Amino acid sequence: MALTKTNLISALLASSVLTLAGGAVAQDKILRIGMTAADIPRTLGQPDQGFEGNRFTGMTIYDSLSAWDLSKEDEASVVIPSLATSWAVDAADTTKWVFTLRDDVTFHDGSPFNAEAVVWNVQKVLDESAPHFDPSQVGVTASRMPTLRSARAIDEFTVELTTSEPDSFLPINLTNLFMASPAHWQAKFEETGDAESAWAAFAADPSGSGPFRVTAFAPRERLELAPNTNYWNPERTPKLDGVVLVPLPEANARTAALLSGQVDWIEAPAPDAIPQIESRGFTIYANPQPHVWPWQLSFADDSPWLDKRVRHAANLCFDREELSILLGGFMGIPKGTVDPTHPWWGNPSFDIRYDLDEAQRLMSEAGFSADNRLTVKVQTSASGSGQMQPIPMNEYLQQSLRNCYFDVELDVIEWNTVFTNWRRGAKDESANGAHAINVSFATMDPFFAMVRFTSTGAFPPVSNNWGHFGNDEFDALIAEARTTFEDDARDAALARLHARIVEEAPFVWVAHDAGPRAMSSRVTGVVQPKSWFIDIAPMDMN
Structure with a gap:
């Protein structure tokens, strides 16, 4: 029989169980996870693959100060x-x-x-x-x-x-900032003779202080983790015998791997498969998250988004409730980067909603019509950390925005490449002529939620202000919040910043992620927090 990709994954997972459990039967508590990433996030201390990297190779192998x-x-x-x-x-x-x-x-x-x-x-x-x-x-x-x-x-x-x-x-x-072992790196340096080789050797055999340690690593295939039995925090000392991470970037492949028993947990299951997943006895975990799925817009000299009327029109031109149905209900309806219950809300004057008539009016006022359409190019990925279901979601936007005289061209590339391009900016050749980039982001802290997208000091390559949005007004609002050390006063300053961001609309806000993940009923001790992250360490298996 030919060795298909499915058979190969099955063989690798079976091998992983034997490797971790020393030949024990499959009932040993080896948690196998199908990630959305196309590769194993880097293991040398500072993960790539966005926050999926932090979740799976950052917070498992390492600890941070906070x-x-x-x-x-x-x-x-x-x-x-x-x-x-x-x-x-x-x-x-x-x-x-x-x-x-x-x-x-x-x-x-x-x-x-x-x-x-x-x-x-x-x-x-x-x-x-x-x-x-x-x-x-x-x-x-x-x-x-x-x-x-x-x-x-x-x-x-x-x-x-x-x-x-x-x-x-x-x-x-x-x-x-994850803490790697200086002594372990030094030993690798003495073996290899140069820093770059030492870091490569360290990545293959890392040493952190986290609840899990690496036992086997095959790039693009699997990462095997075993419990750190000497972990300092008894509340996070693992009960599992091991964890296996497998890259499965395609939603239907992840779903098939779960239903066939190849993995015990998948991120972002295919929405149309959720009824079947639940009917087969698997559990769907979800919780509203501080996480935004947007288009981040370019403010380069030739960008079509320089006209605020066009930016507002795009935010008004599609029905987010209808999109939620497409996603099986696993999304939140955004009114901005944070929701109206958040202390950073600020009551902006621009109301993000579905209003086709107003969107068409704004586009007509800006000079566009059914006979004079506006072409915009959007760079996105086929999968990736927090990207939810990027292809069907972007195709929905592409179709909806046609009603407002937009012709949307999608530039679909690999997730880690998109993430790298995000740091290079709209004016870099890596943008490939794109007028917007689709990278989702967590909004748990003010820097990640707002500052890095609106500060002129965050223009690439410093941080993620891909679109080069910002001016003296925004820099002053950021400085006020950053230099306020009392919590309530800082929240009030951040609310003023958020209100102005929504009013100026440097994003098309599409969805808040609910973080759906499907797991075998064998997996216990699962807490799905109101966070982009989830803690594997306290989990167990029947």
Whole structure:
């Protein structure tokens, strides 16, 4: 019999069970996950593949100084201590923060976690003179904490972090800086002789302090994880015997793998297959998430989106309720980047809704008609982290916007390439002439939700202001929020920023993700929080 792709995946998964369980039968508690990513997210400490990378190779293998509380399904996730037990900004100099560290943590290789390890991990992405500096990790890290500049050990378990300007967002941003073992990297460096080779060797055999450790790794095929039985946090010490991650970027292939028993968990199941999945005894988990699925618009000199009437028209031209039906009900209807119940809402004057007559009126006023149509090109992916169902969703928009005199051309490329292009910007040749880019994003913290898309200091390659949107007004609003360290006052400043973002409409807001994932009934201990992330560590299997 020919070895088809399906047979190959089945063989690899069967092999993974045997490898992890030492020859035990399939009833051992090996959790097999079908990801939307086309490849295993990087394992060297700073994952790629968007936040799917953080979820599967960041928060499993590694820890960060601060972390998201993912233990509740009925409350918004908040930042809590992790490797740091506490932190405080220096009242005399608000560019300096002091973090107190846990004193009972070791990396997977047995070396200790301490202040020097934090300094080393900051240097790996910020200090070009450091011998372990890794340019390949900068893009997925520095853009997520753009004001962090340096770290200094005060004593063994106290570290001072310095920012380029006062930044009240820093403890939130640090959830994205994962702590890798300096001693383990040094051993790889001594074996290989150069930093680039040492990082490649480290990625194949990584060492963090997280609840799982890597036991086998085959790029584009699988990643095998075993429990870290010496994990410092008893609430997250794994009960599973192991985890296997498999890239399955196509929704129907993921669904088939779940229904045939090849995997126990899939992200973003095909919406039309959900009734069959549920009828077969699988569980669908979903929860409204702080997560936006948009088109991010270009403000380059020749962009058709420079006219605000056109931007507003696109936001009014399609029926999100109808799109929700297409997605099996697994989406939220956006009124902006955050919803009207959020403290950052701000009551903007522009109401995002379905209003075809108003959309056509705005387009006519801007000079477009059925006989004089506007062509826009949108770069998107076929799958990927948080991308929900990008092809049918974009095709729905393509069809709907025809009613408002738009002709939409889709440029569909691989997810990680789209994500890389996102950091290069609309003016870069990687945009391939696109006037918008479709990259979904989490909105849990103000930097990720708003600042990186509206600050003139976040133009590529610094951060994700792909469209080059922003001006002095937005920079002033951002500065007000960033330099406000009292929570309620900062929320009020962020509400003013959000209201202006919605009114100026640098996005076409399409959906809030509900994060549907389908799992075998064998999987227990699942908490689907109101977050883009989910914690595998406390899960178990019958």
